[in-house]
Amino acid sequence: MEYSDKKTQLLIASDQYLNRLGIKTLLSVVGVESDLKETNNLEELIDLLKNGKDPDYLILSDRILSYPQKKCLENLRKQCPTCKLMVIGGETMCRCDCEKFISYSCDQKEMLEQFQNFFLEPKSLAINVESSILSEREIEVLKAIALGLANKEIADRLYISIHTVISHRKNITSKLGIKSISGLTVYALLNSLIHADEVK
Amino acid sequence: MEYSDKKTQLLIASDQYLNRLGIKTLLSVVGVESDLKETNNLEELIDLLKNGKDPDYLILSDRILSYPQKKCLENLRKQCPTCKLMVIGGETMCRCDCEKFISYSCDQKEMLEQFQNFFLEPKSLAINVESSILSEREIEVLKAIALGLANKEIADRLYISIHTVISHRKNITSKLGIKSISGLTVYALLNSLIHADEVK
DNA sequence: TTATCAATCCCTATAATTAATGATTTTACA
């Protein structure tokens, strides 16, 4: 039921230009012809999805997703319920609600196969994933922990008592199941709560 | 003084296929014609430099460098003292001994300019940078800290007393000037001492 | 053959974090 005079609509969202360029080259290798749009940030992506018509395919890097990634993806899904979604991510990217997940570490052969499959396979049903459970305040505290602040410093920064900080910490560790500061730091990094160069 | 029948030798080293593909596409956009080799890991890169003749240009991603990055780059330099070196890295990559440093976050325009300049500008002199100062044992302890282990656990793992661990820790923090666990974790991540998915 | 450095160990005292429990106030939602 396709109109042969209507090209496939494809949208690429990745923060890195070299990545987008690689993806585009790969698309031409695979033989996908499309009306192609691209963006390097989440805001513009959301704008494009809101104001334009739904693309047929959306290829995005996990690095442009905001925290929490799962929630962010869910919201994107709502913006384009009919499109096929491919997420390219690092080893630690949570497997999420998308038709195709590809790791950045895939070699040429695998990457080619995955891309070919993506455009051949029928659209799958969305998988429901539960989203993040941290409250706003807990996220603030988590950020501060990951930045290397001590409880007292966090208390001063957020204008609360150190007891409250400790309470939040307890809730964070029990909710996430991550007990060590390093673990929390990595979590915060992976979820773009902080940037590596902010840490003291 | 170039032989017109001899193509430029160029070597691309990046862990990610999409990156290499993007770089190659960019090279053809810029109009660089070359004998091109590529690799996705450090070992193969070193092999290529040892066994083949020196390339004219070496483009590498900071992600394939082993710890410490500066030392690793110095060693690579010795392997190919005459080649022009471009390093593409993240925001937190240390500015290092190379002719051209490009951030992954550069947009199309800047990336194009930087690539064009790289192949036009004359080779600069190497900058001497001091290398890492951590001892082997200190690196072991740092790894363990970044993985989220407590002093006691580190002691058990390394078969030393907790006092020794504390001593090493003191030396590490004073050498690096990084006091917080999060800071040390980020340092370990950036220097590929650990991987994010190993952290507990 | 001295220095130097890495690696190991120890002590004391203070600071910081965690565990276990509990309580109050505000906010959001059904």
Added chain:
DNA sequence: TGTAAAATCATTAATTATAGGGATTGATAA
């Protein structure tokens, strides 16, 4: 309007980490 969750503060005890000191051994380079 009642309930649940979030955000706040608190106490006590136990555990861990940090900041100062030192000390010994073995390897290695000047």
